[in-house]
Amino acid sequence: MNKSVRVIVIGGGITGATVAANLSVQGQQVSLLEKQTVGGNGATKYSGALFRLFDPDPEIARLTRNSVELMETSRVGEVFAQSLRRCGILYACEKTQLNDDAISRCIAQHSDALYALERVSPQAACELSNGCYPSDNVRTLLYEPKGGVGDIRKTARDMAHLIRSYGNLVLENAHINAISSTASGVTVRCGSYVLEADYLVLAAGAWSRQLADELPIDTRSIPLASLRARRESPIPIIDTETGTHVIPLQGGYYQAGSKIRASAVDPESLRYDTGLIVPDILGRLKGSGLEHTAADVVTVLEGFDSYTADGRPVVDFIDVHKRCVAATGFCGIGYKVALAVAERVKYMLLSEEMAWNSPFSDSRHLFAAARFDAPETVQ
Numbered sequence: 001m002n003k004s005v006r007v008i009v010i011g012g013g014i015t016g017a018t019v020a021a022n023l024s025v026q027g028q029q030v031s032l033l034e035k036q037t038v039g040g041n042g043a044t045k046y047s048g049a050l051f052r053l054f055d056p057d058p059e060i061a062r063l064t065r066n067s068v069e070l071m072e073t074s075r076v077g078e079v080f081a082q083s084l085r086r087c088g089i090l091y092a093c094e095k096t097q098l099n100d101d102a103i104s105r106c107i108a109q110h111s112d113a114l115y116a117l118e119r120v121s122p123q124a125a126c127e128l129s130n131g132c133y134p135s136d137n138v139r140t141l142l143y144e145p146k147g148g149v150g151d152i153r154k155t156a157r158d159m160a161h162l163i164r165s166y167g168n169l170v171l172e173n174a175h176i177n178a179i180s181s182t183a184s185g186v187t188v189r190c191g192s193y194v195l196e197a198d199y200l201v202l203a204a205g206a207w208s209r210q211l212a213d214e215l216p217i218d219t220r221s222i223p224l225a226s227l228r229a230r231r232e233s234p235i236p237i238i239d240t241e242t243g244t245h246v247i248p249l250q251g252g253y254y255q256a257g258s259k260i261r262a263s264a265v266d267p268e269s270l271r272y273d274t275g276l277i278v279p280d281i282l283g284r285l286k287g288s289g290l291e292h293t294a295a296d297v298v299t300v301l302e303g304f305d306s307y308t309a310d311g312r313p314v315v316d317f318i319d320v321h322k323r324c325v326a327a328t329g330f331c332g333i334g335y336k337v338a339l340a341v342a343e344r345v346k347y348m349l350l351s352e353e354m355a356w357n358s359p360f361s362d363s364r365h366l367f368a369a370a371r372f373d374a375p376e377t378v379q
């Protein structure tokens with residue numbers, strides 16, 4: 001991959017910042033354009049940033065495993081890993097044959113010395129979580145000792161620092177007026193400034209459709225609350241049966257999630273009903289064995305992300321000239337897959353045949369924008 005290209009990346013959330021840093025480290029000429037501040041807007045602004053490998057979707061687990069490997073093998077991964085607190089993470093789901101099988105498959109495929117996946121008993125889960133997980137709550141329980149919580153906003157800023165250290169441009173408060181792509185390259189008009197490049201990466205999260213309205217994504221809310229903890233768990237707990245997660249914050253607080261979702265075309269059109277969100281969060285916590293009242297709720301955070309219909313992102317060329325790659329639609333998992341996505345984008349732009357040319361080349365179609373196209377009707 002000794003090709004030399006100029007790339008413009010739009011969007012300084014975790015995806016765009018990691019993509020731009022990964023290309024910078026390869027010696028490519030990169031400009032990152034962000035309409036506010038890097039890491040300070042969009043899903044990245046609100047993200048809980050849990051890192052866990054297991055996912056009910058095996059393709060997302062594969063991507064996450066690739067992120068785990070990149071933390072060991074790449075410069076960008078090394079910087080990324082510096083703000084991941086590997087405190088361990090507990091995943092609890094309803095005890096069914098389906099869940100048991102999915103977890104067994106994931107352990108068989110991905111668990112090794114680099115990243116262990118361990119089934120634990122309710123008693124062990126109770127001990128690991130300082131009593132927050134009730135020992136009499138019999139579920140299927142998975143513990144990932146090297147999972148944890150990332151300081152995602154710091155990671156995005158560290159990526160910006162890395163980009164600049166290679167002499168590349170990070171432009172904040174950038175107002176993009178127009179984008180055009182031709183067979184020979186792309187042009188982005190930003191105020192009175194015109195930037196030209198060989199490729200464009202569109203990583204504008206839930207705003208991506210404002211720039212390319214054919215993208216099959218919408219915006220969905222992911223509300224969560226910060227609460228005063230009555231008992232502190234040193235590890236995050238994801239409880240899929242009650243549909244909540246608990247993320248320990250420092251100093252006696254934690255964040256917990258709600259399942260109340262609203263959808264809209266863009267973040268500005270989303271509506272949050274705190275009157276519903278707070279009781280929803282408290283009810284789910286109670287189901288997980290954590291009793292709280294509304295007085296414990298300190299803030300409600302109005303998080304959101306870009307979503308696709310099948311829960312997988314779009315990482316694909318979206319124009320006929322193959323000049324513009326979209327990396328969007330992260331459906332609430334964009335932090336843990338950011339490194340793997342950045343690596344895929346690198347392969348797409350730098351390998352001569354535009355193939356991913358990686359262990360993932362067989363799954364390229366799963367992340368293609370065209371997977372949502374209606375099948376042609378036979379006359």
Ligand SMILES: Cc1cc2nc3c(=O)[nH]c(=O)nc-3n(C[C@H](O)[C@H](O)[C@H](O)COP(=O)(O)OP(=O)(O)OC[C@H]3O[C@@H](n4cnc5c(N)ncnc54)[C@H](O)[C@@H]3O)c2cc1C
Nearest residue numbers: 011013015035042043044047048050205303333334335336
């Ligand atoms: C509450 C919550 C909890 C989450 N928990 C987890 C988790 O536990 N684990 C996990 O892996 N993921 C989690 N996620 C998901 C993850 O945070 C997101 O998938 C990820 O942050 C998406 O990053 P992004 O860069 O694609 O988009 P964003 O972070 O939305 O970034 C898009 C950026 O593009 C910029 N932009 C938009 N339009 C323009 C324009 N015209 N010009 C220039 N810039 C533009 C925006 O200002 C923004 O900075 C969570 C998300 C939320 C909200």
